[in-house]
Amino acid sequence: MAWPLSCTLSLLTLIILQSTPSPVAAQNSGNISVGQSLTAKINGTSWLSPSKHFAFGFHRLPNRGDLFLLAIWYANIPDTIVWHANDGNPVPRGSSVKITANEGLVLTDPQGTNLWNTSSELIGDGGWVSYGFMNDTGNFALKRSSNSIPVWQSFDHPTDTLLPGQSLEVDGSINSRLSETNYTTGRFQYHLTEDGIMALNTRDLSTGYLYSAYYISDPGNPGQTQRYVYNESGYMYILRKDGSVHNMLPDGYTPSQDQYQRLILSSDGILIWYSASKASISDGWFRFQVLPENMCIGSSPANLGVGICGSNNLCILGDNKRPMCERAQGYSLIDPNVQYGGCKPDFKLQNCEDYADRSMNGEYSLVQLQNTDFVNNDYERVDSRSEADCKDSCLKDCFCAAASFSLYGSNSGGWKKAPLFNGKKDSSVNYNFFWIKVRSVNMSNDPLNPFVTVTPNGKMTTPIKVLFGSSVSVNLLLLVAIGFGLYFIYHKKKLKKSNEGQRKTLREYSHVHYFSYQELNEATYGFKEELGRGAFGVVYKGMVSGGGPSIYVAVKKLDRISSDTDKEFKTEVNVIGQTHHKNLVQLVGFCKEGDQRLLVYEYMSNGSLADYLFGDMRPSWVDRVQIAQGTATGLLYLHEECSTQIIHCDIKPQNILLDEYHNARISDFGLAKLLVLNQTHTNTAIRGTKGYVAPEWFRNKPVTVKVDVYSFGVLLLEIICCRKSVCMELVEEEAAVLTDWAFDCYLSNKLDVLVNDDMEALKDMIRLKRFVMVALWCIQEDPSLRPTMRTVTQMLDGLAESTTDDIDQQIKEELCGTKGVLGYQELNEATYGFKEELGRGAFGVVYKGMIRGGGPSICVAVKKLDRVSSDTAKEFKTEVNVIGQTHHKNLVQLVGFCKEGDQRLLVYEYMSNAIRGTKGYVAPEWFRNKPVTVKVDVFGVLLLEIICCQKSVCMELVEEEAVILTDWAFDCYLSNKQDLLVNDDMEALKDIIRLKRFVMVALWCIQEDPSLRPTM
Template identity: 30%
Template structure:
């Protein structure tokens, strides 16, 4: 029913009814020193049993407030400390000092005053109107909840000029939400989003700003809602209850006006039947009306839009390329969808580059960065492993900055985890060495690649504050940039050495054929496992052969045994592939490879020594036989 001017002849009747109903106040006195607590009893109840004041459940704890008892649910009418987190314990005490306080369970903490009474209280009561009142020694009202409304007006409660109601966050969270209704000094009752001061931000008003006098909003016990001026006969009825429905001998009705979390102002009725049974709750009036709910500014939050369904409900949807901030709270708005960004940048994951630890790698382009090439690694394995792998990879590579390590450009840690790396146009070392019909890199280029990897490993092992064991050095994890420089990639299995650690215990990580013997011994591992894997790869770089596809005298062998046999027999040239091989350099590289694949970790050189030997600044002695094929086959 729209607002209208009520005939003056009806005013005395309504005022008289209002006063007579308001005069029927029942109360049970709560004396000084009375206390309720979460362990029980949790509340003080009005004489009729319809209203209660005390602790009510909120999330994992409790809040303090007044509610209408409508079992099995409850309607919250007033809340203390709205924006505070829930409490897990404590009590409410009407102290000897005359204040109402929440007393925390830990005695070392000071209580928190609920009432702001100018005089000391000696008693209290929760009335059948829903008003919780403190009285002084003269039985005068010292403080009452009706004087500090939150999001609701009850019958007999006013919203004077200059006062506001603030919506809650949700039906279960009564912290201050997104909307307010303001009884403005110009006489206009206006609804705004919180924080908005521009009149153009208002989404509903009574249009009473031209009356040139102050108005008070009030709700009568019979459910009539109106604006009036205390010094004139002016009355403007916003809603007039059907008296025949509200005055039934078989039932009694309770009303309240609430600014709900969705920004809609609703007048509720709760009909309690004298013969018992569940009460009947109904929305008697609301603004904006059902067909105009999307007029509420910001009802769906940023980056979204509102639609009214056929049932009159609002439905929030995200703009294209955005996703909800909270899947359970669509009214909180949307943010740019990380998944959509990745799908757009990879053209729907169209070009697969290969597989990494726990995930697939795709090529993409950042169109807003000059079509910069990127690689998106999408983790796809079981959730527990995928999350652990993601954390390892981000933690490891975020600590590093070296020319021979692939650079992490960004990541998404929601939903399906994704990592974004710089794109290496020349692909992986495995493609260069083993891909059929590929042009074999020259000897000098292959040695340069090996030295790049060695320097990257030296940095990881010896030159950063927290050493990193890569745990999966192999040609597939070495990428080549546009200038031919090699960079270590895929830190998904990496292990960080925290503090003064030089070794660590962990489950087997890595790839068959590149695993050091100690992985199978249930013993601590060190950076020497990377040195073993590097040596296997170094011999693959020299020979352009896969380490697991070799035989000696018809028997399978690992690549270091194979290379040692040729070195021992004086046929070193048989180890190297391609033309232009430097035989002195070849011998040095083979010796390094065999030294680094020794069975005992202590016998293998550290990475700094490996780099020096590869550069020719350190002499390389003739090595003993390497670990056998059976020891390295895992």
């Protein structure tokens, strides 16, 4: 009987479907053919092992936004990662991994840049990779054929975990991750030595140097060790060449095939064996062994590095047998987010100058700690007759940071030097006494009299004890005498006595001196020689005696005393008095007498950076590099290395002074904002100088240290170019605003134009490019996109990559919009052969075009750069990164770019609406291709003109700072100089409340962000 045609076709179809492996079938078998790939995305797919025990793919990191880790994990326990690629560095959404024939696994970012591959690790005699295989053991392998050994496998390149079926050869190791959420290599290593010992060591992160082991297994058999084996049955042992084994599992433990097992070196240096029931995954992991039992006490060889918890930090064993870190009294974490990162003192470090006298006067004291020691930190062993003798000798020695004393044996003890390493606190530490030295004064109470004596444990001082220990009659007489004394002081000599008390206290405990007004009047010869003028006063040159030879000083005399000015004065004394750094101007002293407020600084013989940069002679490139690096280092100190974090708020060349060696010294802390250590931002009124003020000041957003980073970016460009940030007298209009000009020059690779053919700088082209790139990164509109000053200093010193690695992740999503990388032919067709010209700029011609962005066609403006040298792919990509991240006020949305041969093209959104309005009155959104609303009319320029009777731009004015009315109004409002703004219009000044309100409304109306402007 003949088969119906439909049945025949159905059978053929079934045969074809069964003979053609589908992606699901290939995935279920564990095999992945060459050419297959995975993409990092939310709810993305992965390559599973045949029994679906393990998965290979992109694992989304929790609390890290759109960052993914290329990894292997338990398919049923996805939060447990057992292996990761790319040195633990995450990649952005849109990245992909692909199996290729010649390189094996290839990891690329969204732009196609190769981030990591296995090509250099392939073994064998050549040939091609045929397929990949995700094994049920958790091992991902690349193979040439089904019966060949792998040419690469993840088991040969372990990270922080060992799985059954895995082994380590001699000198093989696993390394901890940096933290629970940071998978880059951490501080601890577990490895097999040539002597057959498994050892746990701390390692130096920068060099990889291994310190002495804090745990070792039983003695091995030197020369006889073959490998460390964790077999598929779950047994773990050291295999020797004679076939014998040394068991490494806990006594009495028998592994089971019904359980998942793994060994991990945790981020805090603990080796942990885990097991979990395959049938009851929800029960989680069971921890059946931890080594060492007590990491904090461990062994005590001489070479332990800084210890488990870092310097000045104590290691304590937690309830879960994992180490915890406890700060010593008087110390706080360097980084509040890293408990193993070490601690810094909360007090000013001891100075050996006149130390003995100061220590005997009670400036330092010893605080007793129980069951505590800092191992191998002694610099002196001492024989003491008693506890008091040991304490007294340590207090008298300026290098002694801590001391120990034991009644056992010979009554001996040790002095510890700072910083204190390998701290531990445990009941096994049996010193009778251990003390740590702290300062007995509190430097944070009263800004103008900050040195108030503090006694440990809240105990009363001796005079108070005497007072209350005397008879009642004596006490009454004392109280009456004190009352009359206070009355007399208050009514007769209040100011003088207060000043003398401050002077005595400050001279006794600090380098900051109190001066009388008469002393400073004489020191400056009646305030005769003026050095300069600031926002709040005039600076004069003077000479004072510091108890030795006379020294030159700069005396800042504050004028217009008001509550604001007095606040600035207290801030500056409080801040500078606590800072000590080679790149900060040292405060010598101050005067607060009646209405007089004066600050006395070191005298800087080479004046300000503004005078040096903008003078007739251009400074050498070497000097400018040194000044930039010094300024960055000073800011890093203020932001991260002070006991109280400081935001300077007014970084500009006028506030950078130069000493006799042209070292940069940051000055003028009058606007400084202090943050306590657990704060990250503050809210305050607008501060700073126009041209250097970060955008967040105007947007009612939290102010962080990133406002200083922005100002430093502008300053760095001025240092590079030896010109002011705004220079209206230049012939080239496009060069008037330095930040815009630098952006254009960098984009078109015209750094010679930027530095005005400075041959010294051009011969150092690599550093010049890096400096410009750093500056552009610093002036990002979004504070979160700016680097920290630590990163800036590292980049300026050439110790870190500039912006490429940090910004690459965001190119397609935040920069390239709908299209990304475009071909030259595609753009040639889109513009009909570059036919319709829209305009010409300094660096190329702009053409109108039409491209398809995955949906309807859109109009674009294609900028074709001319005279562009042949850059590498990395360099051009960096340029594109800078454009996309800068959010420049005169740029519209970047759609994509083209780099093909010598061709460099940038594709922007086409502005369909012509800009309407008159120059000087046009709202910013006209330039940004944003929706135009009624807020374009709410633009306060007209109101300012009405208030001031002045045009919005008036080039003929003598005062350069008053040329642009909006900037001038901002400056006048900031410094409370409304009289200057209205040119002493008495009628307006008599109505000062209304005047202030009108100016404030005008400034509110000219916010760059339309949503921040008021309605009419």
